[in-house]
Amino acid sequence: MKRRTLIKGLATGLSSLYLSNLYAHGLLRTPSIPRMAPGPFQPSWESLEQYQVPDWFRDAKFGIWAHWGPQCQPERGDWYARGMYQEGSDQYKYHIQKYGHPSKFGFKEVINDWKAENWHPEELVALYKKAGARYFMAMANHHDNFDLYDSKYHRWNATKLGPKKDLIGGWAKAAKAQGLPFGVSVHASHAWSWYEVAQRSDKSGSYAGIPYDGKLTASDGHNAWWSGYDPQELYAQNHALSKDSLNDGSMGEHWDWGNGASIPDKAYCDKFLNRTIELIDKYGPELVYFDDSALPLWPVSDAGLKIAAHFYNTSIKKHGKLQAALFAKVLNEQQRKCMIWDIERGQSNEIEPLPWQTDTCIGGWHYDRRLFDNKRYKSAKTVIHTLADVVSKNGNLLLNIPVRGDGTIDSEERNVVEQIAAWMQINSEAIYGTRPWKVFGEGPAMEATVALSAQGFNEGKGKPFVAEDIRFTTKGKILYAVMLGWPANNAALVKTLATNNQAGPISRVSLLGNGQLKFQQTSEGLKVQLPEQAPCKEAFVLKIEGAIV
Template sequence: MKRTIYLLACIFCLLQASAQNNDLSWEELQKQYQFPQWYTDARFGIWATIGPQSVPLLGGGWYARHMFMQDVGSQQFGKNAYEYHRKTFGPQSQKGYTEVIHQWKAERLDTDELVRYFKSIGARYIVVHANHHDHFDNFASTYHPWNSVNMGPHKDIVGLFEKSTRKYKLPFGVSSHDDRFLGWWLPAFGADTSGVYKGIPYEGRMTKDDGKGKWWDGYDPAQLYGLPPEKRTPEYEAEVKKNYMLRQQELVTKYNVDLLWVDGYGFPYGNYGKEVFRTLFNNSLKRNGKIDAVGIAKVDKEPMLVKDIEAGVAEEILPYPWDGIFTFTHWFYKEDNPLMHNARSIIELTSDIISKNGNMLLNVELKGDGTIAPDHKEILDDVGKWININNKAIYASKPWVIYGDNLNSCKREIERNIVNADKDNVMKEAQKENFNARTANSAPYGHDEVRFTTHGKNLYIFVLNPATGSIDLPSLGLTSQEHPGKIRSVKMLGSHEKIHFRQDNERLTFDIPDKRPTPYAVVFEVQGAIQ
């Protein structure tokens, strides 16, 4: 125990020593930090996810874990992984996750074309997946040999996206999900409980010597999976945390990251993760003369960090920036299930999020070859058309005094839609907003439910499920408690159609034409309501 305490003390001394090299402390950074305008104005970003787990077509977003589980228990989104792996790659005791890594080539990845396309559909910043719970780095990592430059596609995925994002003059971000790998990988140390290969250990128990003659000859599986559970000591786990910190610090400095998003609840590995964010902010300060970077995490009461809500939305207008993250089905591309979201649900969610002072970060599940699946691209095309039509109401928008009117027009789901996550952990750790979002299968909104944003003196009304006819909004009546001004005009964005309206003490009434610029939510610009 004394040795453990001494080792931990040494590590934190090193952290403190690194803080002496002219970097500002967390508290010093806080005194001058303001959320960058590029982020608060953006409102819509694209997150591109790709990795070895993009190769298997079935098995859910945690494929690397579930491929070693004959019984996935409550994590049913991974129920297809074990059998798919056995049939596609071979028995887990002979062909483990290393084979999946080896078969990942990203042979059609064109980051220039992808970033150009993402910008064309309205993205104001780009985020790329840097590492997942599988403990595999998508960049040229000095501190971790299991990375995409050394193996798999032999490409610096993060570096390619960073170069392309700079080319198209967009802020560049990365996501990191690595701090839970020790527990997440535990099934890799098991064995089949039945069948021909019963009792034969999985790949997690292989050693460096087992790689002789194989493609991964010279690499140590223990650096990918971690040591077998019975060999882990406090000293070893402290080294894992230090390695995590060094890898992520290299990530944010080598690629001059503008945004770092981390998974889990709280700082990854506590102070080690906090130190990574400190490096992010100090690096930005040195590069830009001011802190122009964004950190995103599920961390409360940290005024320098954007609040992350996973697959969910805030229930009210928040006074600080936050983001909602969404994906079509799984975080990695899979063909297990029907799409959870379509253009309609993404557009409705975006309208809801920005009305409450948030940003939509939409995940694009790239296929293993680096391309976008055709059915996903159809959705993205439609979302992009809608954003480009209504960009005046989106970019640099601010909330109004309330986020919407005629609320709760459809039945709310009682159960949270928890997918691609450990339900027990979510219910224990996550705040109620996480996984609370509507999906493509949710009951439609009523025809009169709306969301609001503002830009300067203009008020924007998002009619979520428009229908031809008139609509009444009590919040815009002259004597309502929101105190709107006398409205001078109502215009539909993307159209020259004349809009008839009438405002009295009780309500604003205006017509929704039959001919509209989009089949989805329609947006009206109102002048005079904001005085």
């Protein structure tokens, strides 16, 4: 016992090479490889086609996401751990001003600066449930390769460095307390090429030619705060650069590991597999989101296929049936049968035959103080309109509320969340548990749709919604018509419900939050006299009954 304690104490200050020797001679144990869960799903696309989206997810419609990690600490927006190494960029200039040069203060130092000192997950998740979220997702790692949970496969994690807290454990406990299905988002498969900027040095100025910290190793950490930790385990940069790596815009071309991307080695892929299996086994998420085309590391590795099969089989063992929701992007026809298609910052332009999800944010993915200072968040109105549009097309909305480095959300964000809550309290029956109708809607915005690009990214590019834009949902024999504005003269016209058109005779019309209304079904459409005072803001729901479905 004393010998083991002595070795453990010595190991914390030794280089990775010395640690490797200890492992090799059996003086330290290598973490055991997690076992893949047995079951009907195998790690192949053909096997994953058995997948069926669980009803609970189809009924939930709305989730909230905490896309939060050390890149939120500088409060300077998305992809900070990449941008800070791009000479001349906004984030590079900001980094030098706030922290110093990236050859001296790299992203590993940003991690060390991050403490999450005011984080109270119970309060935040309770607020999100009040706002109508039916599931909650937390980021488990990002492209910065820092695990936000207790990982025995990756020492660069939040229980050992930075906050020194099990953040995923805290989020999971808070979600369980609120009765919300818990999800994790996993982004770290891309660190291999995403971090290549950390291998650079300035081309000009007083630091020209002095390398950033991306190629440091454990042996460079003598007497440093990170002594005993290998920066290569974080940055993963012991490899040749991808083609066109010096072009800051090349990352998108390398996303699918093509076009000259440097291909991750087997050790990197195996470690990602082990980390993610451990995440699923330890925290039991019902949802897993991959920021990948198809699956992580596909097609250069089958790690993503193994994770998907394990996740599905684990869900069956836990619940007796498949209850898991797995998301990825840019899916072909076969892959959309294997998991849920996620569209980033965009919407489909039609009713999709299979359930899908839009993920978007009221600001940037990582917290950006400038959006608060300049009042540039999405409004509650925009969020509610997006929700109605997505749900009418057989989709769900996952909404990120950016979290500050200290673990709080700001007053403007809280105001948006509270306004969503107020709307959902009156109108949620037109959202939860609904299914698409024969058509998803009507109105002028349908005449100016914008096609999806790559992961999505058609959000906000069409015409803004007006009162004549209506979105339909159904529940049993009830049709809901969500009006995305209050009609002039308090008179609504639903053209799709004209006699001899999409619907049979209508027997009753009411306004959620108000009551029964006078109506007339004519050859022009369903004419409804609205009350003088609207019952809520942003969008208004007609509840229509009769022989319409």
